[in-house]
Amino acid sequence: MSQQVKNRAALRAATRAYRLRLVLARILRYLLLSLGLVIMVFPFYWMISSAFKTAAEMNLFPPSLAPRNWFNLDNFRIAFEKAPFARYFLNSVLVMLGSVTATAFTTILAAFAFSRLRFRGRELLFSLLLSMMMVPFEMLIITNYQTIINIGLNDTLYALILPFISSIFYTYILRNFFQSLPDGLYWSARVDGCTNWKYLWKVMVPIARPSLVTIILLNALASWNSFMWPLLVIKSDLMRTLPFGLYTFTTEVGANYELLMAASSVVVLPMVLLFLFARKQIVRGVARGGIKG
Amino acid sequence: MSGHPAPRAPFRPRRAGPRRVLVHIALFFLLGAISLGLGLQGRALLVGHAAQLEGSLLVDTLLEGAAQRLRGALVGEDSPQALARAVDTGISSRKRLLKVEIARQVQEDQPNQDIARMALDTLAQGVLARAGEEDRPALQALYEAQAPVLATGLGEAADQLERGFSLARVRLNLAVGVPNYPLMYYYTPLLALGAFLLLFAAALAYTYWRGDEEKRAAVGQRLEPMDYLLPFFMGVIAFTLFPMVRVVIMSFQERYRLDGSFAGWGLGNYEHVLQGVPGTTNYFLQGLSNTLLYVLFTVPLATALAIVIAYLLNQRLRFSALFQTGYFLPMVTSVTAVGLVWRWIFNRNFGVLNAILGWFGLAPVNWLHAASNSMTVLVIFGVWSSLPFTIILLLSGLQNIDETYYTVARVDGARAPRIFRRITVPLLAPTISLVLIINSISAFKVFTEVKVLFSGYAGPALNMYTMVYYIYDMMYEYRELGRAAAAAIVLFVFILAFTMMQRWIQRRWQYE
Numbered sequence: 001m002s003q004q005v006k007n008r009a010a011l012r013a014a015t016r017a018y019r020l021r022l023v024l025a026r027i028l029r030y031l032l033l034s035l036g037l038v039i040m041v042f043p044f045y046w047m048i049s050s051a052f053k054t055a056a057e058m059n060l061f062p063p064s065l066a067p068r069n070w071f072n073l074d075n076f077r078i079a080f081e082k083a084p085f086a087r088y089f090l091n092s093v094l095v096m097l098g099s100v101t102a103t104a105f106t107t108i109l110a111a112f113a114f115s116r117l118r119f120r121g122r123e124l125l126f127s128l129l130l131s132m133m134m135v136p137f138e139m140l141i142i143t144n145y146q147t148i149i150n151i152g153l154n155d156t157l158y159a160l161i162l163p164f165i166s167s168i169f170y171t172y173i174l175r176n177f178f179q180s181l182p183d184g185l186y187w188s189a190r191v192d193g194c195t196n197w198k199y200l201w202k203v204m205v206p207i208a209r210p211s212l213v214t215i216i217l218l219n220a221l222a223s224w225n226s227f228m229w230p231l232l233v234i235k236s237d238l239m240r241t242l243p244f245g246l247y248t249f250t251t252e253v254g255a256n257y258e259l260l261m262a263a264s265s266v267v268v269l270p271m272v273l274l275f276l277f278a279r280k281q282i283v284r285g286v287a288r289g290g291i292k293g
Numbered sequence: 294m295s296g297h298p299a300p301r302a303p304f305r306p307r308r309a310g311p312r313r314v315l316v317h318i319a320l321f322f323l324l325g326a327i328s329l330g331l332g333l334q335g336r337a338l339l340v341g342h343a344a345q346l347e348g349s350l351l352v353d354t355l356l357e358g359a360a361q362r363l364r365g366a367l368v369g370e371d372s373p374q375a376l377a378r379a380v381d382t383g384i385s386s387r388k389r390l391l392k393v394e395i396a397r398q399v400q401e402d403q404p405n406q407d408i409a410r411m412a413l414d415t416l417a418q419g420v421l422a423r424a425g426e427e428d429r430p431a432l433q434a435l436y437e438a439q440a441p442v443l444a445t446g447l448g449e450a451a452d453q454l455e456r457g458f459s460l461a462r463v464r465l466n467l468a469v470g471v472p473n474y475p476l477m478y479y480y481t482p483l484l485a486l487g488a489f490l491l492l493f494a495a496a497l498a499y500t501y502w503r504g505d506e507e508k509r510a511a512v513g514q515r516l517e518p519m520d521y522l523l524p525f526f527m528g529v530i531a532f533t534l535f536p537m538v539r540v541v542i543m544s545f546q547e548r549y550r551l552d553g554s555f556a557g558w559g560l561g562n563y564e565h566v567l568q569g570v571p572g573t574t575n576y577f578l579q580g581l582s583n584t585l586l587y588v589l590f591t592v593p594l595a596t597a598l599a600i601v602i603a604y605l606l607n608q609r610l611r612f613s614a615l616f617q618t619g620y621f622l623p624m625v626t627s628v629t630a631v632g633l634v635w636r637w638i639f640n641r642n643f644g645v646l647n648a649i650l651g652w653f654g655l656a657p658v659n660w661l662h663a664a665s666n667s668m669t670v671l672v673i674f675g676v677w678s679s680l681p682f683t684i685i686l687l688l689s690g691l692q693n694i695d696e697t698y699y700t701v702a703r704v705d706g707a708r709a710p711r712i713f714r715r716i717t718v719p720l721l722a723p724t725i726s727l728v729l730i731i732n733s734i735s736a737f738k739v740f741t742e743v744k745v746l747f748s749g750y751a752g753p754a755l756n757m758y759t760m761v762y763y764i765y766d767m768m769y770e771y772r773e774l775g776r777a778a779a780a781a782i783v784l785f786v787f788i789l790a791f792t793m794m795q796r797w798i799q800r801r802w803q804y805e
Contacts, residue, residue, distance in 0.1 A: 040623065043623075059643055062645075112521055134792040139784065140540070142764070142781060227627070243627045
């Protein structure tokens with residue numbers, strides 16, 4: 001009898017200890033994650049808060065954690081006066097739209113041909129393309145730079161779009177999705193007299209919308225943030241895109257970090273907003289093989 | 294029964310009809326004609342430029358050649374100073390007018406021999422006019438004795454110049470700076486493309502004419518995939534395939550420059566890249582070692598941190614959207630912009646990092662302007678910016694692990710650390726190795742980070758060259774495309790090795 005009671009008490013104690021450990025583990029987990037979160041997000045907070053500080057506030061040491069006036073828009077005003085950021089913004093938007101549209105078009109058509117149409121040497125051709133994927137852009141850039149100069153497109157926005165209109169990687173992603181669609185769908189549409197062209201745009205593209213959105217988002221991100229290529233082919237002030245414009249702005253204003261932070265916020269904000277709205281699609285796309293490399 | 298609509302025709306998939314063939318014939322014919330026309334125009338332009346260039350070279354050769362030869366004939370080692378000066382001023386007094394005259398005669402296609410004689414005579418007259426009274430007869434006699442030999446030699450030199458003058462050389466000699474005649478550079482491919490398209494159109498037209506309805510339909514169907522692939526392949530060929538081949542060729546063209554000139558074929562570019570300029574820092578090797586160090590520090594560090602974070606994020610979690618957003622944010626933001634932010638954080642006098650160090654009683658560190666700290670700065674920034682990507686890949690790897698493993702382990706009484714060590718990590722191994730490789734490949738290409746963190750220079754003491762930075766420098770600052778190409782090939786060898794490893798791992802673990 002007493003043995004039983006003892007056992008029960010021991011069990012209860014063990015359960016309590018186990019629960020306590022679970023709670024502790026959970027607290028620890030949240031603590032660790034929050035610490036990491038603070039480190040990851042801090043630069044963004046620092047950028048935005050610095051953008052609202054005055055020059056005097058910037059020269060405090062140790063720095064103040066928040067600006068005195070959160071509605072101090074002077075830095076943005078001065079930055080926009082000193083450099084044509086509105087123009088940079090427009091250029092970035094134009095390049096992004098142009099490159100996304102062109103890429104989506106070539107990608108959809110090519111992915112369709114590689115997944116649905118039959119022709120000799122299809123698989124061989126595709127595996128050749130895949131092996132071309134590992135050539136880094138940094139290697140192609142040398143000839144492309146010369147090509148762009150030779151055909152006289154340097155210092156135009158076309159130069160920022162043209163080399164990127166065909167992406168093997170996006171075609172690969174979309175082809176995989178197209179191939180996962182059942183054959184029956186295709187043949188029944190064909191029986192009903194649907195042409196390939198119509199089938200592609202009326203059936204396949206709507207079904208593939210999630211994949212397409214992912215591709216478009218990744219492409220938009222890459223285009224918006226690209227730096228090395230504009231640095232090479234763009235010369236004049238009015239043709240710069242945001243990251244490049246921001247970079248040249250740093251040499252103009254030197255150590256006025258409040259202006260730089262205001263300008264950086266302008267560059268970063270659109271993509272942050274995009275990410276907040278389309279996090280799941282972007283993450284899925286990245287998980288599938290990457291935004292990098 | 295009568296109310297029913299007429300039954301449909303029996304099943305026959307609609308085929309890409311003969312009309313498609315006609316459209317293609319017209320289209321290819323048009324495109325072929327256009328590209329042929331552009332190619333011809335480009336060639337005409339080139340020939341025009343060639344003639345111009347040849348003319349001006351000829352004029353220069355004749356003028357300078359005449360001046361040099363005459364001076365050599367009239368002034369010896371032991372001639373007095375006054376005589377030498379007289380000859381020089383005499384020659385230069387006639388030069389300008391003579392140049393105009395030579396140009397006129399070259400345009401009129403006079404024989405080089407005659408022009409040479411005329412040039413020499415004109416210059417000699419100038420010299421005689423300047424020479425002192427006592428020197429004149431001697432000079433005159435000397436010149437008359439030498440003149441025929443001089444004229445023949447000069448004429449032959451000019452002839453040789455004309456003979457060695459090919460279109461290919463003109464193309465190499467013309468500066469790129471002159472805009473708006475791009476067609477000139479690509480007239481050969483344009484002509485080839487035009488001819489090919491026209492032939493293709495002709496072949497199509499022939500089959501259309503000779504074949505029956507069945508044949509036409511079959512051809513139409515064959516053409517269909519091509520239409521879908523054409524836009525894509527135009528981009529791939531022009532901006533991936535062509536550059537790929539070209540850069541390999543370019544790396545063997547010694548000192549190939551942006552304007553298309555090069556010194557010869559050989560391994561000179563590689564030699565320069567690997568050996569550098571004797572007596573100075575070899576920036577390529579510096580870049581190579583920096584890049585390797587960067588990969589060696591950043592990739593394992595980021596991956597280790599990412600494993601922990603991904604593991605924690607993968608548990609049932611409140612506010613998981615908030616956490617994910619926060620952790621993934623650096624991935625979508627421009628490296629240029631956040632690089633500036635980190636520059637501000639690393640600032641020596643007012644930076645927040647030195648303030649934090651101050652809390653722990655540490656002295657402020659000169660992060661950005663001391664060469665010894667450059668790598669630390671770059672690695673911190675690199676880890677921070679590559680974390681999101683790494684976490685995402687690992688997280689999706691974790692989510693692919695079957696839940697049953699965990700349940701069984703828990704039933705057996707295993708604790709969290711043990712589960713993490715014995716189940717999570719081994720099952721995640723393929724993902725981890727994949728992540729290590731993908732991250733290494735992208736870390737090998739580090740460039741923007743350096744450019745932005747160190748205010749547009751390769752480090753505070755030019756100590757932070759990376760491989761891509763070197764390529765950029767060679768290409769953009771020095772316009773030495775050949776050397777840039779050689780460096781790019783070396784970079785590619787490294788990346789290729791890692792890619793091969795990646796393929797091997799993917800095959801081994803059947804990982805997609």
